Amino acid sequence: MKAGLFICVYGVLFAASFYTYNQFYSNPTVEDAGRLLPAQVKEIAQADGEETLKEIVKQANRTGSRLTIAGMQHSQGGQTYYPGAVMIDMKPFNQVIDFQPEKKVITVQSGATWDDIQKHVNPYGLAVKVMQSQNIFTIGGSLSVNVHGRDIRHESLIDTVQSFRLLKPDGTIIRVSRTENADLFPYVIGGYGLFGIILDVTLSLTDDELYQKNTKEFDYSEYSDYFQKEVKENPAVKMHLARLSVAPSSFLREMYVTDYVTVEDQQLLKDYETLKKERIVALPKFFLGLSRYSGWGKDAFWDIQKQYMLEDNGSYESRNNVMRSETDFMAYESGTKTEVLQEYFLPVNEFADYIDDLRRVLEKEDEFNLLNITIRYVEKSDQAVLSYAKEDMFALVLLINQGRSEEEVKKSKAVIRKMIDVTLDHQGSYYLPYYSYPSKEQLETAYPRIDEFFRKKQQFDPDLRFTNHFYEEYNE
Known part of the structure; x- marks a missing residue:
C-alpha cells in the first residue's frame, strides 16, 4: 500500500518536474534589441542550409507550429519572434x-x-x-x-x-x-x-567612389532651403546626413550637416579604399554615457560632436567606408533601462514648422530622455505597399533612453504618440520596425494601404504559418 502510494506520488512529482522543465527550460526566452518584449518561443531553429529551412517549414505545417524569422534582431517591436513560435535564426545562412x-x-x-x-x-x-x-x-x-x-x-x-x-x-x-x-x-x-x-x-x-566631407553648422530654420539649393540640386553631393541638437542650451535649434561630395580626381581613391575598422570609442562612449543622466552631459556631448565633425571637415572617405559607421560606442547595458528608436518622415518643406511643433511638445516632457536626432533624406518611393516615403522626405531617427517597467513604458508610449500626432499633422509618417507604441488609428493614417497588406497576408498564408508581434498587435 505504502509502496503504491510512494510510486503514485513520485510519478506526479516527476510529471510536474518534466512539465516545468519543458515550460521554463526547454523553451528559450528571447528578446530583440529593444529588450521590452521578452517571450518564450517553442525553439530556436538554425538556418544551416536550404534543405533545413524547407524541412522546418514542412514540419511546422505538420505540427501546426507558427514560424518567425530573425536576423540581427534590431527591429525592436517583436517583429522577429512570437510566444510559442519556432524562431528561425537566419545568421548561419550567409554565403x-x-x-x-x-x-x-x-x-x-x-x-x-x-x-x-x-x-x-x-x-x-x-x-x-x-x-x-x-x-x-x-x-x-x-x-x-x-x-x-x-x-x-x-x-x-x-x-x-x-x-x-x-x-x-x-x-x-x-x-x-x-x-x-x-x-x-x-x-x-x-x-x-x-x-x-x-x-x-x-x-x-x-x-566605389571617393568623397570629400563638407560639414557646416547653422540654425534649424535654414535647413530646408540649404538642402534644396545646395544639396539636392548639386549632383556632386552623393550622400548627406545631419544632426539636430537635443542639448538643453540649443534644444532642437542648432544643427550641423555633412555632405559627401564627389572628388574630381578619383585616382586618389586607391589611398582610401581599405575598409576601416572600429576605432577607439572610449571618449564618445563616455560622453554619451554622461548625456544619459544630465543636461550638462547632453551639452558636453553635443559640443564634442560638433567639434569633431567640423575639425574633420575636408577629409576624404570612400563610399564603402561612409557606410561603415561606428556603432560600438552606442552599446548600452542596464538592468532597468533600455534604448529604443523612433523614426519619423516628413516632407522637406515642412521641416522648420514641424521642429517648432515638436519642440513645444517635448519641452513639456521633463522625464522624456531624448539622446540623439540624426537626419537623412529619402526620395519618394511608392514601390512597396508599406511605403514610408510618400514624397521626398527627411527622415529623423530619434534615440530614446527609457525605463523598462510597465509604468515607464506607459509614459514613453504617451509621449511618442504625441510626437507621431505632430508628424501626421505635417503630412508625415513613421517607420514600422520599432516598438508598437503607435495606435491602430495612427498606423492607418501613416500607412493607408495597411488593410490591403493584411488581406494579402491572409490570402497568401491562410494558416498564418508566419507571424510576429507586429502582426498580432495590429491585425485586429
Whole structure:
C-alpha cells in the first residue's frame, strides 16, 4: 500500500518536474534589441542550409507550429519572434552565391550582412547602392523593413533589388522580381517576414567612389532651403546626413550637416579604399554615457560632436567606408533601462514648422530622455505597399533612453504618440520596425494601404504559418 502510494506520488512529482522543465527550460526566452518584449518561443531553429529551412517549414505545417524569422534582431517591436513560435535564426545562412563584377550584380543568402558584401566587392572597386548607415545588419532583415540610408540619389532598398527567392508558407520555393511573381514583390519587401523566408537576394551594385566631407553648422530654420539649393540640386553631393541638437542650451535649434561630395580626381581613391575598422570609442562612449543622466552631459556631448565633425571637415572617405559607421560606442547595458528608436518622415518643406511643433511638445516632457536626432533624406518611393516615403522626405531617427517597467513604458508610449500626432499633422509618417507604441488609428493614417497588406497576408498564408508581434498587435 505504502509502496503504491510512494510510486503514485513520485510519478506526479516527476510529471510536474518534466512539465516545468519543458515550460521554463526547454523553451528559450528571447528578446530583440529593444529588450521590452521578452517571450518564450517553442525553439530556436538554425538556418544551416536550404534543405533545413524547407524541412522546418514542412514540419511546422505538420505540427501546426507558427514560424518567425530573425536576423540581427534590431527591429525592436517583436517583429522577429512570437510566444510559442519556432524562431528561425537566419545568421548561419550567409554565403555569397554569385558575383558578377562586370555587371555590378551580387547574389547572397539572406543571412549575410552588409559587411560580408562590402568585404567581397570592395577589392573590385564596387559598393552597395542603398543600406543602413551601419553594416552589421542581415540582408534579409534589411529587405523585410525596406531600409534607406545616407545615399540621396536612390530611393529605399527596394530600388536596388533585382530579384529574390522566397520559401513560401506551403514549403515551395519561387523567384520574385518585377516580372516574376511580380504581385508579391511590393509585399515581401517591407513585409516584416510575414510572407515566408527570403532565401537569397540579387542586388545591383555601384562604383566605389571617393568623397570629400563638407560639414557646416547653422540654425534649424535654414535647413530646408540649404538642402534644396545646395544639396539636392548639386549632383556632386552623393550622400548627406545631419544632426539636430537635443542639448538643453540649443534644444532642437542648432544643427550641423555633412555632405559627401564627389572628388574630381578619383585616382586618389586607391589611398582610401581599405575598409576601416572600429576605432577607439572610449571618449564618445563616455560622453554619451554622461548625456544619459544630465543636461550638462547632453551639452558636453553635443559640443564634442560638433567639434569633431567640423575639425574633420575636408577629409576624404570612400563610399564603402561612409557606410561603415561606428556603432560600438552606442552599446548600452542596464538592468532597468533600455534604448529604443523612433523614426519619423516628413516632407522637406515642412521641416522648420514641424521642429517648432515638436519642440513645444517635448519641452513639456521633463522625464522624456531624448539622446540623439540624426537626419537623412529619402526620395519618394511608392514601390512597396508599406511605403514610408510618400514624397521626398527627411527622415529623423530619434534615440530614446527609457525605463523598462510597465509604468515607464506607459509614459514613453504617451509621449511618442504625441510626437507621431505632430508628424501626421505635417503630412508625415513613421517607420514600422520599432516598438508598437503607435495606435491602430495612427498606423492607418501613416500607412493607408495597411488593410490591403493584411488581406494579402491572409490570402497568401491562410494558416498564418508566419507571424510576429507586429502582426498580432495590429491585425485586429
